[in-house]
Amino acid sequence: MTSLPISTASCACGRVQLKAFGAPIVSAVCYCGDCRKGADQIEALPNAGAVRDADSGTSYSLYRKDRFECAEGAELLKPYKLKDSSPTNRVVATCCNSAMFVNFDRGPHWVSAYRARLHGELPPLQYRICTKSKPEGVVLPNDVPSSGSFPPGLIFKILAARIAMAFGR
Numbered sequence: 001m002t003s004l005p006i007s008t009a010s011c012a013c014g015r016v017q018l019k020a021f022g023a024p025i026v027s028a029v030c031y032c033g034d035c036r037k038g039a040d041q042i043e044a045l046p047n048a049g050a051v052r053d054a055d056s057g058t059s060y061s062l063y064r065k066d067r068f069e070c071a072e073g074a075e076l077l078k079p080y081k082l083k084d085s086s087p088t089n090r091v092v093a094t095c096c097n098s099a100m101f102v103n104f105d106r107g108p109h110w111v112s113a114y115r116a117r118l119h120g121e122l123p124p125l126q127y128r129i130c131t132k133s134k135p136e137g138v139v140l141p142n143d144v145p146s147s148g149s150f151p152p153g154l155i156f157k158i159l160a161a162r163i164a165m166a167f168g169r
Contacts, residue, residue, distance in 0.1 A: 015095045079092075
């Protein structure tokens with residue numbers, strides 16, 4: 001992995017450091033109800049920063065699980081769930097209540113890093129997804145494709161990453 005470009009991320013106070021190797025699978029802004037509820041949950045924590053963008057979407061860059069790691073401060077990470085039975089974890093750095101990434105108890109082969117935590121030149125935004133759930137009155141720019149659900153191009157990129165992982169690429 002050392003020959004792949006490295007992206008870094010950190011919490012607001014710098015005690016938690018993340019590394020992602022290689023380009024993200026995809027970068028998207030999500031407007032689904034769960035992402036909005038998860039943002040509410042995290043933003044309600046003491047001294048937590050904003051999770052959502054100004055238009056109420058949550059920006060992510062998705063990385064393969066095998067190319068994502070916590071380099072420092074793993075003991076400070078705490079998962080939050082919307083329901084106890086949910087496989088989705090919104091992981092927060094407890095030192096400063098920074099939203100860091102979303103992962104899953106089972107299933108998906110990717111980790112969704114909150115783009116606001118990434119350093120340097122951000123990977124370009126590629127999609128706005130689940131826009132049917134955006135708040136009424138929010139007008140989205142047409143800088144990237146927008147979809148009411150999950151567009152085929154996004155699904156293709158996620159499947160291609162899974163196939164690459166299966167073949168060790």
